[in-house]
Amino acid sequence: MIFNSLDFAIFLPIVFVLYWFVTNRSLKLQNVLLVVSSYFFYGWWDWRFLSLILFSTLVDFFVGKAVAKEQGKTKRRMLLWISILVNIGFLGFFKYYNFFLDNFVSAFSFFGNEINANSLNIILPVGISFYTFQTLSYTIDVYNRKLKPTQDFISFAAFVSFFPQLVAGPIERATNLLPQFYAKRKFKYANAVDGLRQILWGLFKKVVIADNCAKYANYIFDNSADLSGSTLVLGAVFFTFQIYGDFSGYSDIAIGVSRLFGFNLKQNFAFPYFSRDIAEFWRRWHMSLSTWFRDYLYIPLGGSRGTLTKTIRNVFIIFIVSGFWHGANWTFIIWGALNALYFLPILLTKNNRNHLNTIAEGKYLPSFKEFSLMFVTFALTVFAWIFFRAETIAHAFSYISGIFTESLFSMPYFKDGTLAIPTLILVMFFVIIEWFGREDQYGIESLLMKNKLLKWCFYYLILILIFVFAGTSQEFIYFQF
Template sequence: MLFNSIDFAIFLPIVFILYWFVVNKNLKSQNFLLVSASLLFYGWWDWRFLSLILFSTLVDYTIGRHLGSEENKTKRKFLLWISIITNLGFLGFFKYHNFFLENFISTFSFFGIAIQATSLNIILPVGISFYTFQTLSYTIDIYRRKLEPTKDFIAFSAFVCFFPQLVAGPIERATNLLPQFYKKREFDYTKAVDGMRQILWGLFKKIVIADNCAEFANLIFNNSSEYSGSTLVFGAIFFTFQIYGDFSGYSDIAIGTSRLFGFDLKQNFAFPYFSRDMAEFWRRWHISLSTWFRDYVYIPLGGSRGNKWMQVRNTFAIFIISGFWHGANWTFIVWGALNAVYFLPLLLTKNNRKNLNVVAEGRYFPTLKELAKMVLTFGLTVFAWIFFRAESVPHAITYISEIFSPSLFTVPKFPGIGPAFRLFLLVLVFLGIEWRARADQFALEKLGLKWSRPVRQILYFAIIISLFWLGQNKQQFIYFQF
């Protein structure tokens, strides 16, 4: 079930009414309703995947209970490894089986050894990368004694399959989200209105910005051999805003929807394209995943402690693993390695923690130095996104080679260049709104509240009109494939 579908527009009000007006007197009934609604939401894609998420839930709940009562270190490690192997085993099979098989065959073929093997027609379960990491954090935190295991199976099930963030995050920690299922929720009108405001902005980012940018990004990337370097630059920029509007839009809708039911999820995007260096970018982009890798992979490897070699090793490890998490393709691995190259100089010179404040804090405009840093960081990000979007590494290299050719200095030409130019102007307006709200949780959090009620209503009405007027290029959410 897609957030930007009629199905969800019907589903959400029904669940909301049942939650607050039918089962609102009993906490367990509310949690059970959320579990039931979440399974319906998830099963809407393919009911066969329900057995997978239910099995994962049962395994981690059981292991968590045993970890909480077990004192023997060897047995505790054994239980933890059962959870890790089970969860990553499912993820590895469904997501990476064919990738490893094809590369295994290619490697032996390189040495003249022919191996006969048939790849499997495997359907990737929606959201498996997200809920796998969410349940893993639960068992790891119990193993580290940072969290007490829950005895409430319904609450734990709701934590695992909570429908707003089940499919594409944010990846919530049990320490933050699970305790919220233990507490009785009272309807908060202010929180609900704020949630609706965030949902509206998320839909705008997805339907108006991302989906329209996708039309031109797909056109140019899918036919890149036919276009000049200048046109390919436009394609890369359009994809840059497509993936941001698509993914951060999903997060906004998920966080806003959660607030309708009395839950607070962590901010997942903090206006990353205003970053002044790549370290700041990764503190602001997909925050829930970045911090997950930091806490459960990077720091256990040694983090930034140790000698220079260890720092280099750990940096490349974390970015390459992050790239591979995104998909079973060498393009994602190269994308991760490239970001490691971007990040490493900042780490080695100890400048990776410099820009912790909001850019141009307390000012309307950045300084020339800040602007130059933002432009450079944005340019590096756009370059890296080419590998992320390309069909293969050779495709990405060919794409980049054409950009750095004399055709870069020609006038861009591609079908629909007029609408594309108008879309580009709309993206600039979108950036202006986000710039004004860069210190907030999302663009409309406080921006609209500074205006009078009639002006706010005109703003919201204009956004709703734009959703219908400019929402003709419906696209699936990008991160569903991860």
């Protein structure tokens, strides 16, 4: 079940009514309803994979309790490894089995040894990368005594399977989300209105910006060998806004839906394309994943506290693993390594925390220096996205070589290219709205709030744009991760 579907439009109001008007007198019943609803939501895609979520939930619930009771260091570590092996084992098998098998066979073939090995027809469970990381962080926090284990299985099951963020995040920490299942929730009109506003903006990002950009990005990437350099740049820009509108749109809808039920999820995107360097970009892009790798991989490895060699090693590890997390393809690994190369000079010169505030804070426009830094960072990001989008490394290099030709300075042109003009205008409109809302949690959080008439006219404008310009419905990109 996806957010931009008729199924979800029917599902959400039913759950909302049951939650606030039928089970509202009992916290336990509300949590049970959320578990049942979440399993129904996930099972709508493929009920067979519900067993994976249930098994992962059971393992981490009981391992968490056992780790907290155990005092022996060896036994505690053994219990932690049970959780790691179960969660990473599932993820590794479903997501990476064929990748490792194919590369193993290719490596032997390179040295003249032929191996016959058959790939498996494995279906990747939607959202497995997200909920495995969520449950794994719970066990690690309990192991490190940063969190007391829960004794309430229903609340823990609801935490793991919470349907708004189950299949594409944000990846919530138990320290933030789990306690919210213990506390009595009360319906707050202001929170519900704010949630609906964020859902509206998320839908606009997805169906108007992402889906329309996808149509042209797909065409240009699929026909890159026949197109000019300037058109290939345009294709990369289209994909840049596609992936941002798609993924941040999902996060906005997830956060907004959660607010309808009295839950507060953490911000996952903080206007990353307005960043002034790559370090700032990674503080603002997919924040729940970036901080996960920082806290559970980078810092345990030593972070930047060791020697120069170890610091460089740790940076490459965290970015390459982050790339590999996105998919079983060398293109994602190269994308991660390229971002490590971007990030290293900033870290080594101790400039990685230069831009902790919002660009042009309190101003309408950035300074020339701020604009220049933002433009360079955006250009580097667009270039890196080529590897992320390309089917193979060869495709990526072919695409890039096609850009750096004399045709780079020609006017972009492709079949039906004039039909892309409304999409470009919509993207510019989107960027302007995001710019004026960059100091908030999401683009339209406080836009025009002082003028009731203008505010509602703007909401209706967004609704009209959604109905008029809704692109061909496509699954959220991050469902494949």
